[in-house]
Amino acid sequence: MAMKSSARHATREFGSHFVDTSLGAVHVRRGGQGPPLVLLHSNGLSWREFESPMQRLAGNFDVVAWDMPGQGDSDPVTWDTPIEGYADVVSELIDYLGLERPFVVGCSVGAFIAASLAARRGERLAGVVLAEFQFGGADWFARNWGTVEALFAVPTMTPDQVQARLVRPASDGVADRWNIDRNKAGARSMMGVMWAIRRFDIRAALHSATVPVAAVFGDAGPTVASVAAVTEALGRRGSAAIVPGAGHFVSIDQPGAFADRIAEFADRVRLASRR
Template identity: 25%
Template sequence: MNARVETGVPESAMRFDIDGTELAVARSGKGPAVVCLHAIAHGGRDFEVFAKLVGDRFEVICIDWPGQGRSGADRQSASAARYAELLAHALQALGIERPILLGNSVGGAAALILAARGDANIRAVVACDPGGLIEIDDTARKAIALMVKFFGAGERGAGWFGLAFRAYYRFLVLPKRAAKVQRRRIVAAGYENARVLREAWESFAAPEADIRALAATIDVPVWFAWAKGDRIVSLKQSRPAIDAMKNARVTQFAGGHAPFLEQPRAFAKAFVKFVNSLPA
């Protein structure tokens, strides 16, 4: 069983050895580079419709994170910090200059971490419902512990996990019709991705997962595109961190966690508007 490859970039995608991990990368379109970074247990195919909508004016580069989609396993556990490290190496390997980073969830957090470093020559960041902008207090730790337990059950192969994971995605994470096909692929790979989900959620409770101070140092423009119905990452709780940033704006879209996937046309239109507003 290898359902996870169906969530990722095409089979024809390039492979790069990045810090001992084989990453699958797909490139399409022509124009300024947009590097797309998916949520945990998703894949580069999340951006399939987005790439078709904007491919006439942007080059869209999609990366499958380690152990997800068509990428190989990593020697380190999943975390936003690890993904930011891999992303920095990947941009060098790909020879991409002045990219716009488009990241969702853990991908959005990785994009913000790399932008804060200031050494990757990033033009702008589009962060969709990113983690890391909320205080990790006792309430957050308890919620994270429940999710770790949930995905740990999937990792052990619990019989009830499949139906529970399906409901989790159908009603909480990607409830909108436009995400239906990719949602089915993600759900089908639930057991395969349970380990990386458990690892990622464990990392969310670590002190370094709080990137609020890092985010405040980012100099490049940041557009937060947030799903209004997100019950996993709260915009309200993230607002103080966003307001503390130098050059950030927020747009809300109907959906659960991934605006570009759940409202693709509205997102693409707003994305182009954002890019057109950037300094030359």
């Protein structure tokens, strides 16, 4: 498979690269030094969801943030691409970029992709962090599909609609970036991603995970009610934490706390591996 990017080594400065994959050219943003860390954004956004915490994380990690296939500056994909298909591309990026047992952090749909990796290819990872993911399964989505369509079938959101999804005040720049990324993705891509989530068995994936898992929820997020169920599903393989002052987009509402949770998890995993 031909590759476009020649960036095989991390540098302190962040830079953009394109990698040819089985789902077309994927845009990644990479920088920093240290153990590898892969960041997977939410539906309809881009690597910029992590723009603030990336600067904090780059002091301790070799950070790679993608634009998932079909969104951001990555190539379009067919609307019915499954979660496993996106996860396979993350695995391809890990191979190409030479990332040795990275930590993988996913938000919303990114959490489902990371969970798929943890269940099917856990031996390749150091651990995963899953942030703000819907644990209700296909039945929940069937009951709430009208809300899903209202959120994702119309790309452009008013400033008030953007603010309703965040806890911290949304500046004009945040709202503008939000709509740029959602319009890059488009309604078809975003709704296809929601169908992929609806069809993915997150409970089975967590039960099958073979690496340490940390779950993170915002105290004002729409999925925080899942904490007890997620904790039970993870058992001794993982833990769940709640971040105060955050909604569904923890990395935007509380970038410092988000970065801290990742660093603390990585430290725990490395410490446990030495025992």
